Amino acid sequence: MTALPTPLPVIEKPAIDPRKFRDPFITAKGETRASVGLRALRTLWFNTGSLCNITCVGCYMESSPKNDRLAYITQTEVAAYLDEIEADEWPVEEIGFTGGEPFMNRDLPAILDDVLSRGFRALVLTNAMKPMWHKREALKTLNARHGDRLTLRVSIDHHTQAGHEAIRGENTWTPMIKGVRWLTENGFDLAIAGRTLWNEPEAEARAAYAAMLAGKGISLDTADPSRLVLFPEMDETHDVPEITTACWDILSVDPDTVMCATSRMVIKRKGADAPAVVPCTLLPYDEKFELGESLADADTAIQLNHPHCAKFCVLGGASCSG
Numbered sequence: 061m062t063a064l065p066t067p068l069p070v071i072e073k074p075a076i077d078p079r080k081f082r083d084p085f086i087t088a089k090g091e092t093r094a095s096v097g098l099r100a101l102r103t104l105w106f107n108t109g110s111l112c113n114i115t116c117v118g119c120y121m122e123s124s125p126k127n128d129r130l131a132y133i134t135q136t137e138v139a140a141y142l143d144e145i146e147a148d149e150w151p152v153e154e155i156g157f158t159g160g161e162p163f164m165n166r167d168l169p170a171i172l173d174d175v176l177s178r179g180f181r182a183l184v185l186t187n188a189m190k191p192m193w194h195k196r197e198a199l200k201t202l203n204a205r206h207g208d209r210l211t212l213r214v215s216i217d218h219h220t221q222a223g224h225e226a227i228r229g230e231n232t233w234t235p236m237i238k239g240v241r242w243l244t245e246n247g248f249d250l251a252i253a254g255r256t257l258w259n260e261p262e263a264e265a266r267a268a269y270a271a272m273l274a275g276k277g278i279s280l281d282t283a284d285p286s287r288l289v290l291f292p293e294m295d296e297t298h299d300v301p302e303i304t305t306a307c308w309d310i311l312s313v314d315p316d317t318v319m320c321a322t323s324r325m326v327i328k329r330k331g332a333d334a335p336a337v338v339p340c341t342l343l344p345y346d347e348k349f350e351l352g353e354s355l356a357d358a359d360t361a362i363q364l365n366h367p368h369c370a371k372f373c374v375l376g377g378a379s380c381s382g
Contacts (some may be wrong), residue, residue: 068170073174074298074299075298076297076300076367077299080299080302081365081366081367084348086144091302091305091306092304093303093305093363093365094303094308094363094374096316096320096321096364097321097360097361097362098322098358098359098360098361099322100322101324102151102153102271103152103153103154103156103322103381104141104155104323104325104326105155105158105325105340105380106141106155107133107158107328108132108157108164108168109127109128109130109133109159110159111125111159111160111164112124112125112126112160112164113128113187113190114187114232115229116227116228116229117219117226118227118257120368121159121160123161127133127160128330129329129330130270130327130329131166131330131331131332132164132165133310134167135170138171139174139344140172140353141326141335141382142155142174142175142178148355153180154180154183155175155182156183156184156325156341156380157184157185158185158325158341158379161189162186162193163186163191163194164191168184169199169202170180173202176206176210177206180209180367181210182206182211182239183211183381184210184213185213186215187214187236188214188236189232189236189239193238193242199246199248200317203246203247207247210248210249211249211251212250212251213252213289214239214240214243214253215228215236215254216251216252216269217255218241218254218255218258219254219265221233221269232337240252240276244277244280247327251276251286251288252280252282252287253289254288254289254290255290255291255293256291266290267282270282277296284326291372292371292372294377295362298367300367301370302364307374311375313374319340319341319342319379319380319381320340320362320373323337323340323379324355325339325340325341326338327344334353336352336353337351337352337353337354337355338351338357340380342366342369342373343366348365349362
């Protein structure tokens with residue numbers, strides 16, 4: 061196994077101030093909390109279910125083989141939202157799928173066929189392991205019919221086996237590489253998602269990913285941030301500033317560039333009668349962010365009342381969309 065270039069950093073971080081993120085409109089300091097309106101719905105995400113074939117360190121979804129807090133969404137339920145998009149002329153361009161591991165949902169190939177047949181782009185976030193491997197024939201059929209609009213983004217947490225398996229567990233590297241190689245050999249549109257918890261400058265990390273992939277016969281332009289997405293770390297127990305209306309000018313951030321200005325996500329809670337819409341991929345469990353059952357219900361401003369809003373989106377400048 062390749063050794064890590066530097067140890068995983070051990071950094072003592074202060075716990076979050078319990079007075080923060082309590083009032084949706086006012087911060088702990090009494091300032092007006094920032095909000096983000098839905099400028100235009102460009103990406104609609106579906107959480108396919110919270111179950112995953114592995115358990116990762118630091119998974120914000122807490123996905124595992126035992127976490128079924130979010131149920132498998134069905135083809136019929138997804139189709140109802142696609143119908144709503146078309147009937148109400150929402151400007152959606154991309155349909156994203158996250159989990160859990162999306163390929164554990166047996167309806168996913170049929171859902172993808174419906175999405176792609178209607179002319180949307182589809183983005184699937186996957187670990188490229190056994191659940192995806194078992195869907196190879198269905199994927200080849202989808203790629204033959206709709207390959208110009210189907211992207212699979214594979215999680216590779218570090219460009220070394222040691223780093224990746226420090227997060228994903230032992231024996232996760234080889235099957236992932238096997239899956240990635242199969243995707244490239246069969247002409248799939250591929251992207252990679254990495255993490256930035258390592259003591260590495262971004263340019264060096266991108267070059268190291270390129271070298272690792274090339275060494276395994278996998279061609280990918282890792283300098284392209286849409287091909288190699290490096291996500292900031294999230295831990296809602298660690299302290300982070302609250303975002304106020306003044307922060308937009310202080311940080312030189314345009315609120316229209318924040319993920320919830322153009323995205324929403326559909327979830328299905330275990331035992332629920334129907335799916336519900338939440339602001340984004342980062343807030344699947346917090347019921348105070350549930351916006352309603354329809355896209356029309358979700359056409360509202362989002363108060364940035366969660367640590368992830370600050371750490372990932374505003375300060376991290378990240379987005380899950382393609």
